[in-house]
Amino acid sequence: xxxxxxxxxxxxxxxxxxxxxxxxxxxxxxxxxxxxxxxxxxxxxxxxxxxxxxxxxxxxxxxxxxxxxxxxxxxxxxxxxxxxxxxxxxxxxxxxxxxxxxxxxxxxxxxxxxxxxxxxxxxxxxxxxxxxxxxxxxxxxxxxxxxxxxxxxxxxxxxxxxxxxxxxxxxxxxxxxxxxxxxxxxxxxxxxxxxxxxxxxxxxxxxxxxxxxxxxxxxxxxxxxxxxxxxxxxxxxxxxxxxxxxxxxxxxxxxxxxxxxxxxxxxxxxxxxx
Numbered sequence: 001x002x003x004x005x006x007x008x009x010x011x012x013x014x015x016x017x018x019x020x021x022x023x024x025x026x027x028x029x030x031x032x033x034x035x036x037x038x039x040x041x042x043x044x045x046x047x048x049x050x051x052x053x054x055x056x057x058x059x060x061x062x063x064x065x066x067x068x069x070x071x072x073x074x075x076x077x078x079x080x081x082x083x084x085x086x087x088x089x090x091x092x093x094x095x096x097x098x099x100x101x102x103x104x105x106x107x108x109x110x111x112x113x114x115x116x117x118x119x120x121x122x123x124x125x126x127x128x129x130x131x132x133x134x135x136x137x138x139x140x141x142x143x144x145x146x147x148x149x150x151x152x153x154x155x156x157x158x159x160x161x162x163x164x165x166x167x168x169x170x171x172x173x174x175x176x177x178x179x180x181x182x183x184x185x186x187x188x189x190x191x192x193x194x195x196x197x198x199x200x201x202x203x204x205x206x207x208x209x210x211x212x213x214x215x216x217x218x219x220x221x222x223x224x225x226x227x228x229x230x231x232x233x234x235x236x237x238x239x240x241x242x243x244x245x246x247x248x249x250x251x252x253x254x255x256x257x258x259x260x261x262x263x264x265x266x267x268x269x270x271x272x273x274x
Contacts, residue, residue: 159242
């Protein structure tokens with residue numbers, strides 16, 4: 001018997017529509033620290049009805065293809081260096097759900113989605129958040145890769161198409177940072193943001209709330225080059241905006257703030273009842 005068969009919920013056990021979220025995950029150290037951001041992630045996990053599975057779009061699986069993990073037991077990937085041993089010892093032994101990989105492929109057809117059975121797993125963009133939100137690691141987790149070759153509109157559209165998973169008991173979580181400038185980090189600014197970081201983060205919030213389908217036009221904002229020097233951490237926000245554009249549910253701020261001046265830790269939820 002499948003060891004997860006007694007804990008994996010059926011479609012009859014989950015609500016008709018699951019919420020979705022965007023999480024600013026920040027430093028990998030958040031996995032082993034307690035702060036107001038990790039406390040918010042914990043509250044989120046407690047507020048969410050137990051999903052059938054979790055699909056995560058993580059900034060840290062940024063490759064030259066659109067792919068989805070399709071292994072039954074994904075490994076925890078420690079895709080960083082220079083951190084304490086304690087962080088490398090973190091494991092998140094959630095099961096995978098290969099059939100969800102098939103569902104994703106069918107849902108976004110004719111867009112091609114590759115099935116990854118051995119090269120990736122669960123990276124820190126995923127497990128650093130889930131260790132707080134769902135610490136028992138019993139809910140199946142699948143990751144969707146970000147295709148680095150595709151433009152912003154592609155990711156918005158794919159997000160809108162993936163919105164259908166919410167009706168299949170799947171919690172979709174996009175994990176990145178709206179403002180992510182590592183070169184600009186200042187350790188003296190542990191809990192504050194530069195003026196340009198705040199301006200861009202606020203502009204992103206306004207666009208998300210007013211017209212999520214237009215979030216890609218933020219590339220014209222005067223602070224975009226500083227806030228998004230590389231697109232990998234911003235693109236998960238596009239997926240969340242795409243999901244929001246396909247829904248009439250409300251978007252709410254889960255937590256907001258900045259760290260080291262140039263990282264936005266803002267997180268949003270969609271369709272999460274108070």
